[in-house]
Amino acid sequence: MKAPHFLFFILFLCTSMIANAQEAKLKKIFNGKNLKGWVAPVNKDCWTVSKGILYVKNEPTKKGEILWTEKSYQDFVFQADFLMGEGTVDSGIFLRSENDQVQIGISGSLKRDMTGSPYVPKLRYPVEASGVKDILKLKDWNTLKIKLVGKTYTAYLNGKEVMTYTSADIPASGPIGIQLHPGNEMSISYRKILMAEL
Structure with a gap:
């Protein structure tokens, strides 16, 4: 192979590898039939699955719960559709x-919608997601995508970037959790829960 052709081939190969890395293929981590691949919840009445949808609803004592993946992850892209239900919806995705x-x-602390914003217990909401009011659909399905690399995570709501935050104390590896906040009468639904490891 002549030198110019060889250099072109190497450049093409590198470009393809970068493109593939950037477009990591999302795979199902929720099969839409049951909670296989997730740590069994204490209160199974809070988490029900039917026809591809995970229904999340607080029970009468409002204890709340977190549904964790069995697997731990390092760098990843997480994506899920969610639909707000009844009551005061307070949910979210835990990262590692x-x-x-x-x-x-x-x-619960600010008494207003903070969808897409990071919550860190010591700092509460260190930054606030932007433009959410114009993007969020309260009566229809929304898509939340989170890309986490190292200590920095970026959130996208319905295809638009709304937040980037670098966390000092986020662990290097851990499971992903879906929160059912305690203390509220609420329901929320999830579907098409996907993950790509980077």
């Missing part, structure tokens, strides 16, 4: 531990 969460719904 309970230290970092991307909020879905009403903040």
